[in-house]
Amino acid sequence: AQSVSQHNHHVILSEAASLELGCNYSYGGTVNLFWYVQYPGQHLQLLLKYFSGDPLVKGIKGFEAEFIKSKFSFNLRKPSVQWSDTAEYFCAVPNQGGKLIFGQGTELSVKP
């Protein structure tokens, strides 16, 4: 069965620092990959998604993610974080039945 792992549970950064959040999935076939963001007290919003083609995907608010098939990874990156990026970030991938399964989430705290 498909599974998703996010190894960073809580990341604390200062403004302008670079960010990389790890995401690994278990199923090696064709996959669609997603990153969602949840700002404090809000619902999940789609940050970016990968379906096929260029493995470097650009999303909203300056975020990007790189799909590395050989490593079963889809890490999220941002060159310079802002205080407003403080949120929880979830990686997700559909299982064989097409339903999204989510990682445990990574809480990002950005210090001004």
Place this chain on the structure above:
Amino acid sequence: DAGITQSPRHKVTETGTPVTLRCHQTENHRYMYWYRQDPGHGLRLIHYSYGVKDTDKGEVSDGYSVSRSKTEDFLLTLESATSSQTSVYFCAISDRAGAQGYTFGSGTRLTVV
């Protein structure tokens, strides 16, 4: 995202009472989902629906039931609420079976005392 609304937004209920949460969509999407969000567990699928009167269980369905009598409404019922069901519940919709991602509602924070 105005296309999906959840009600109520907050609810406190007593152990043993039945509770129904409502998800309403205006997008005419075929697929609807109920997730619960708990610290350290991310989001876990409770039940989902792939059409009117077509529903199925997710990974944490015990103690929950659902109904979908209309395309736009997906109800989640806690038959006899327990403290372990204290959580934030999110509804999501998609026009395909998850392959294109979901749109989420704003959530219902449920506390069972």
